[in-house]
Amino acid sequence: MTTRTPLSRLDIEGVVFDDEFRNSTINLLTAHESIRRYRPDPVPEAALTAILTAARSAPTSSNLQAYSIVVVTDAGRRERLAEFAGGQRYVADTPVFLVFCADIARLQKVSRRQDREFAARTLEMFLLASLDAGLAMQNAIVAAESLGLGTCCIGSLRNDPAGVAAELGLPQGVFAVSGLCLGYEQPDSRRGVKPRLPAAATVHREQYDDSDLERNLQDYDRTMTARGTYEGRRVETGDVERSEEYGWCEHTARRTSRPQTLLARSASLRADLVEQVEELGFTIR
């Protein structure tokens, strides 16, 4: 018998199968939960090395390694980054804050070094570099959790790409895709694995098929409402409150609609990201 992590998604979804397909890594991956309350204890240097080596071991498209990681521990810098990220306190409280960047600056330098003209100023290269950063970040998350550390992705660094770039001294061609809080969690910081849409809604066989979407949405709304996920966390719209049920569907529809009526912090649809990343040296259009 494998020792089972109590909070695995396999358990909450009632998935049962042979223990041979359930190992400590599967248990770890399916027990993931973001942590937003950190103890001040530092992260041991050996743990950081293991985590960064795992990040550097992720696949990277054509081995281009079009990413960089900035390790931030300085308290003042974490405070300033927390402000750029919409004032999320845990960015300031986490002992280590990792910033995963799309990086084409290095590739451009390599082209110049080899006396060749860099021609990859494209959306493709922006996407490839961002994905390289994302895959490295996900490996860092898994490695960290295997060592008993908690993590939380901070996509809201994209609220102010230029501010973040200035704070981290990023040259042209480097864009902070996401931050990652990293530290030991406070007691009682877990709510349990967050339910996801039923597998049938996100996983398709052979071809895309969402013919059961309505039923899956109803199931998921019930699950998330019963869990109290949105209590005290509603997205305010400024509309007269309708009496409708407030579940994932309504929360999500509010987050992806009419930015002008939403609260600044939860609202940013970052409509001007094209201009911002082009100012940072990427070409999108």
Place this chain on the structure above:
Amino acid sequence: MTTRTPLSRLDIEGVVFDDEFRNSTINLLTAHESIRRYRPDPVPEAALTAILTAARSAPTSSNLQAYSIVVVTDAGRRERLAEFAGGQRYVADTPVFLVFCADIARLQKVSRRQDREFAARTLEMFLLASLDAGLAMQNAIVAAESLGLGTCCIGSLRNDPAGVAAELGLPQGVFAVSGLCLGYEQPDSRRGVKPRLPAAATVHREQYDDSDLERNLQDYDRTMTARGTYEGRRVETGDVERSEEYGWCEHTARRTSRPQTLLARSASLRADLVEQVEELGFTIR
């Protein structure tokens, strides 16, 4: 003593630290290697469930779950996808081919369902959805490798986004970011963990600093040349062959320069990806 995976990146880089920071998951992550030769044996359904549940457990921005996964096992479909992906045989040979998609179609349906206007037609939403797909894929890779399966990311699906969308029946608002081969490897399909740029080149402390880049590039070129990485794999440019050393720098500079002179297969810089993803229902500009 933890049992050590012989090929871990920690070993090839000579990193030594306390065994308390080296567990089976760290060993697994740092021993990653892409597999390009697969046995025809099917992937057990329980393994696939574990892998997909791990993928669905990855972080997703604001819990939007802006991705879909298409599980392809049909041999004819794998053959056709292999063609879209530039004729890579292992896409056809792998028993299971997973396609990780950025998906805003579901979010748009949810907005309509809630009688709200979807306003997230932005580069930010394209990036967020692509990252969601990427994080899910990385978890699938880790889960698969923990179960003794091999994987290989297939970014070249982006060579023909419309063709892939038609083959998989993707609706408007869904874009195949990357494929993933999944299966048991043939004997002798491993070359050992691929060396990466020295950590000092991709990992920065407090602020971005590439003042040692030239030394790091020289080190890496020596490592990759000594390993024979590019033997028989040079990117042809049509130029008169210069006598320069051919290492990562030259290989990378060729891949990211002057697309018109490069071989079709290794060359695609996908300069028209903006138009292609906009035809698929995303808004970039």
